Amino acid sequence: MSSTILFTTPPIATTNRSSLPPPSLAAATTTTKRHHPLPPDTLTLLIDKSKSVSQLLQIHASLIRHSLDQHPILNFKLQRSYSSLGLLNYSVLLFNRTHNPSVYFYTAIIHSHAVNSLHEQALEFYIQMLTHGVEPNEFTLSAVLKSCPLTPGQALHSQAVKFGFDSNTYVRTALLDVYARGGDVLSAQQLFDTMPEKSLVSLTAMITCYAKHGNVDSARLLFDGMVERDVVCWNVMIHGYTQHGRPNEALVLFRKMLTVKVKPNEVTLLSVLSACGQLGALESGKWVHSYIENNRIQVNVHLGTALIDMYSKCGSLDDARLVFDQIKDKDVVAWNSMIAGYAMHGFGQDALQLFNNMSPMRLHPTDITFIGILSACANAGLISEGWSFFHSMKDEYGIEPKIEHYGCMVNLLSRAGHLEEAYELVKKMKIDPDPVIWGTLLGACRLYGNIALGEEIVEFLVSQNLANSGTYILLSNIYAAAGNWDGVARVRSMMIDNGVQKEPGCSSIEVNNKVHEFLAGDLKHPKSNEIYMMLEEINGWLKAYGYTPQMDTVLQDIGHSEKQRSLEVHSEKLAIAFGLISTQPETTIKIVKNLRVLQFAFTSPIHPMYMGGEFQEI
DNA sequence: ATAGGGTTAG
Numbered sequence: 001m002s003s004t005i006l007f008t009t010p011p012i013a014t015t016n017r018s019s020l021p022p023p024s025l026a027a028a029t030t031t032t033k034r035h036h037p038l039p040p041d042t043l044t045l046l047i048d049k050s051k052s053v054s055q056l057l058q059i060h061a062s063l064i065r066h067s068l069d070q071h072p073i074l075n076f077k078l079q080r081s082y083s084s085l086g087l088l089n090y091s092v093l094l095f096n097r098t099h100n101p102s103v104y105f106y107t108a109i110i111h112s113h114a115v116n117s118l119h120e121q122a123l124e125f126y127i128q129m130l131t132h133g134v135e136p137n138e139f140t141l142s143a144v145l146k147s148c149p150l151t152p153g154q155a156l157h158s159q160a161v162k163f164g165f166d167s168n169t170y171v172r173t174a175l176l177d178v179y180a181r182g183g184d185v186l187s188a189q190q191l192f193d194t195m196p197e198k199s200l201v202s203l204t205a206m207i208t209c210y211a212k213h214g215n216v217d218s219a220r221l222l223f224d225g226m227v228e229r230d231v232v233c234w235n236v237m238i239h240g241y242t243q244h245g246r247p248n249e250a251l252v253l254f255r256k257m258l259t260v261k262v263k264p265n266e267v268t269l270l271s272v273l274s275a276c277g278q279l280g281a282l283e284s285g286k287w288v289h290s291y292i293e294n295n296r297i298q299v300n301v302h303l304g305t306a307l308i309d310m311y312s313k314c315g316s317l318d319d320a321r322l323v324f325d326q327i328k329d330k331d332v333v334a335w336n337s338m339i340a341g342y343a344m345h346g347f348g349q350d351a352l353q354l355f356n357n358m359s360p361m362r363l364h365p366t367d368i369t370f371i372g373i374l375s376a377c378a379n380a381g382l383i384s385e386g387w388s389f390f391h392s393m394k395d396e397y398g399i400e401p402k403i404e405h406y407g408c409m410v411n412l413l414s415r416a417g418h419l420e421e422a423y424e425l426v427k428k429m430k431i432d433p434d435p436v437i438w439g440t441l442l443g444a445c446r447l448y449g450n451i452a453l454g455e456e457i458v459e460f461l462v463s464q465n466l467a468n469s470g471t472y473i474l475l476s477n478i479y480a481a482a483g484n485w486d487g488v489a490r491v492r493s494m495m496i497d498n499g500v501q502k503e504p505g506c507s508s509i510e511v512n513n514k515v516h517e518f519l520a521g522d523l524k525h526p527k528s529n530e531i532y533m534m535l536e537e538i539n540g541w542l543k544a545y546g547y548t549p550q551m552d553t554v555l556q557d558i559g560h561s562e563k564q565r566s567l568e569v570h571s572e573k574l575a576i577a578f579g580l581i582s583t584q585p586e587t588t589i590k591i592v593k594n595l596r597v598l599q600f601a602f603t604s605p606i607h608p609m610y611m612g613g614e615f616q617e618i
Numbered sequence: 619a620t621a622g623g624g625t626t627a628g
Contacts, residue, residue, distance in 0.1 A: 041621075076622050107623040142624040173625040204626040235627045267628050302628080 038062075040074060047077040056081050060094075070098065076105050083112035103134055111143035119148050138168040145174035150182025169195070173202040180209035200226070204233040211240025234262055239271040247275035248508070248515045251284060264291075266303060273306040277313035280592035281510045285310040301327055305334045312341025315590075332363050339372035348380025367399050374408030378415060386412045407437050414444030419453055435468060442474035446481050454478040469500045507571035508592045511582045518574035527578065534577035535569060 038046070043059065050056045060078060063069050075098050082090040095101060095109045106129045113122035126144045129136060136144075141160050145153060157175055160166040166175065172195050179188040192198070192206045203226055210219035223229070223237045234257045241250035254272050257264065264272070269288055276285035289307060292299060299307070304327035311320035324330070324338045335358055342351035355373055358365060365373075370393050377386035390409055393399045406429050413422035422441060426433050438461060445454035458475045461467040472495045479487030494500075508517045516525065525531060572591050579589040 044621075073620095073622055080622085102622085104623050111623070137623085139624045146625075168624090170625045175625095177625070199625080201626045206626090208626065230626090232627050239627070265627095270628070 040068070040071060043068070043074055044077055047074065047081055050081055053085055053087065056085070072098070072102055072105065076102075076108060079105065079108055079112070083108075083115075088112060088116060088118075100132075101134070103129075103137060103140060106134060106136075107140045107143050110140065111146065114143055114146040114148070117147050119152070122146075123148070123152055136163065138165045138171050141165050142168075142170040142174040145171070145178055147181075148178055150178060150184065153178035153182065167196050169197050169199050169202060173199065173205050176202065176209070177205050180205065180212070183213070185209060185213050185215075200228055200230060200233065204230075204236055207233060207240075208236050211236055211243070214244055216240045216244050216246065229262065231262055231265055231268065235265075235267045235271065238268060238275075242271045242275045242278070245278075247278035247281075248517055250275035251279070251281065251515060266297065266300075269297070270302060270306045273303075273310045277310040279508055279510070279515050280314050280590065281515050282311075282314035282316060282590070283510050283513050284515070285314055287513065299323070299326065301329055301331055301334055304330075305337050308334065308337040308341060312337065312344060315345065317341060317345055317347065330361075330363075332358075332366055332369065335363060336366065336368045336372060339369060339376070343372045343376035343379060346379040348376040348382060351376035352382075352385070365397060365399075367393075367402060367405070370399065370401075371404050371408060374405060374412065378408055378412035381416060383412060383416050383418070403431050403434055403437070406431065407434070407440065410437050411440050414440055414447075417444075417448050419444055419448060419450055423453060423457070435466070435470065438466070439470055439474060442471065442478065446474065446478040449478075449482050451478055451482055451484065451487075467498075469495070472500055507575040509575040509579045509589065511579065516575070516578055518571045518578070520571045520574075521569055522571065522574055525574075525578065527581065530581050531574055531577045534581050535573060538573070538577060538580075 043063070047056070047059055050059065056078065063071070063074060063078070068074060075094055079091045079094050082088070082094065091109060091112055095105065098105060101109075106125060110122045110125045110129075113119070113125065122144055126136070126140070129140070136159075141156065141163070145156055145160075148156065153175070157166070157178070160171050160175065165171045172191060176188050176191045176195075179185075179191065188206065188209045192202065195202060203222060207219045207222050210216070210222070219237060219240050223233065226233065234253070238250045238253050238257070241247065241253065250271060254264070254268070254275075257268070269292060272288055273285060276282075276288065285307075288310075291297075292303065292307075297303070304323050307323045308320045311317070311323065320338065320341045324334065327334055335354065339351045339354050342348070342354065351372060355365070355369065358369075370389065373389050374386055377383070377389065386409065390401065390405065393401055393405065406425065409425055410422045413419070413425065419441070422444070426437060426441065438457065441457055442454055445451070445457070454475055458467065458471060461471050472491050476488050476491040479485070479491065506517060506519055508515050510516075518525065522528075575591045576589065579587075579591070583589065
C-alpha cells in the first residue's frame, strides 16, 4: 500500500490552487455553477444528502475552489460519503491531502478499511496514527479491531489494556469478536464473563461465538436469558440451528419470532428457507415464499437461490425453475443450485442443458457446478459424459477434483456396475477416500452381488480402522443378498465384539406447518399411543395384503424380548402412522427420511406402495 | 460556541 508514502509527503499548502483534484474531478469542476462559498454547515448538509458520485465530486471541487479543502469536518464528511459509495481510493486521497488529521479522521479511515475487510491497511493507518503522535481512543480501538485477525488482534488487546479502554463495552465486544472469529472460544467467553456491562450487541456476539462453534445449546441458554432481542440476535440463533443440523428447532424459533412481532428480514428468511429445505418442509417453504411476496421483499439473487434450493430439496423442481427464471443478474451460485436441483432428482438432461447455457452468459463453472453435473451424469447413467466432464474439470477449467468429485465418479461407475473401475479410481486417488465413497462401493457390491470385492474392501477398512456401523451393515447386506447366512452371522459377532451400534434413522413429516420428527422406536411424541395403535392397524392391513415382514438380518438381537422387538419400529413407519392419524383421508403424505423425500398417495386403507420398511417413491 | 468517530447476522 502506498498510503504510508503518501502520508509522509509534505502536505500541500491550503492556498495552493494548483493542487490537482483527483483525476475525474477536473471535469466536475467546470460544471459547478456556484461562485460564492456556502457556509460550512450548509455544505455539511449537502454532502450528507448527496446520493451520487457526481454530486460528491462537484461538492469536492467546490471545496477546493473555495479553499475549504482543509476543513476538518467537511473533509471528514466527504470521506464518509466516498467510503459509503465504495470509493475507498477517493477517501484515502482525501485523507492523505488533509494536514494533521484528527483522531476522528483517523478513526473514520480505519473504520472504512475495516468494514471492507482491508484489515492490513486499517492496521497501517492505526500505526501511522501512533507514529504521528495522535492518541487513539475507545472509538479508534473498536474500529481497528473490527474484522481483525487473531494475531494482530491480540497485540491490539494489549494496547487496549495499556490505554485503559478494554473495559469499554464497544472495545470489549470487538475484542470478544476477534477471539470468537479466531476460534478461541475460551478467551471470548472469559472476556464476556468479566464484562462490566453486557449490551444487546455483546450478548449477540457471544451467542454468535457459541453458535458458530457448534455449541448451539449454550447459545440458546444465553438467548433465553436476554431481556431484549432485536432481529440480529434472532437471526444468529435461528442460523445456529440451521447450520448445525437442527432445522426443526430453527423453524420453531422462527415461529416464536413471528409471535413476538419481531419483523424478519432477508437474513432471517435465508436461514429459514435453508431449514425448510433440510426438512423437506414444502408447506413452510411455500409460506416463506408468500411472506416474501406479501411483504414486497425483493427476490434478489441471494433469496432467489435460497428459494431454488428449498424447492429443489422439497422435490418441487417446477417451482424452483420458476424462481430461477425470474432472478435478474443470476450469479454462478444460482446456476449451481438449479443444476444441483435437477441432478438430485434425476433430471440429468435438464442439468446438462443448464450447464451448456452457462458459458454464453459468461459464467464460469466452479467446483460446486461439477458436483451437480457429475451427479446428474450418475443419475442419468451417462458414463462417458461423466468421464469427459471429470477430465475437462481440470484440463479445461483448471479446477482440481476434490473428494466430492471422486465420490460422484465412484457413484457413477458403481451404479453402472463398473465396480472394478470404481475401485481402481479409489485406489488411484491422491486424496484419502471418505466413508461416503466406501459406502457407495459397498452398496454397489451388494447390488451386483460382488461378495469378493465387498470382502476385500471391508477387510481393508477394518485393518485401517476405518470401519463404522455402516460398513458392517453393508457387508452383512451383501451376504444376506447372496443368501450367505454364515457371513451374516460372522458380521453380527464382529459387530458385537467391536461394540458397534447402529445409527438411528430419522424420519420427519410436516403436518399443519409443523414438522414432527421420529427416531426408530421413538416414544417421545405426545400422540405416541395413537401412533402405535395406528401401527397395529397398519400391520393388520399389511397382513391382509399378504405382506410378511422382512427381517433385518444383522440388527436383530436374538436376546431381545418380544415386547422390546415390537418397539423397534422403523422411524418412517412412525411418521406414516402419525401422518395417517393427523390428516384427512386421501391426503398425500410426504415423509423425509435421512434427508430423502418420499411421497405417498394413500387411496385405500393402506397403499401397496408400502413394502415393509422400504418405500417406493411416486 | 459548535460540528465529526465505535461493537453483533449474511
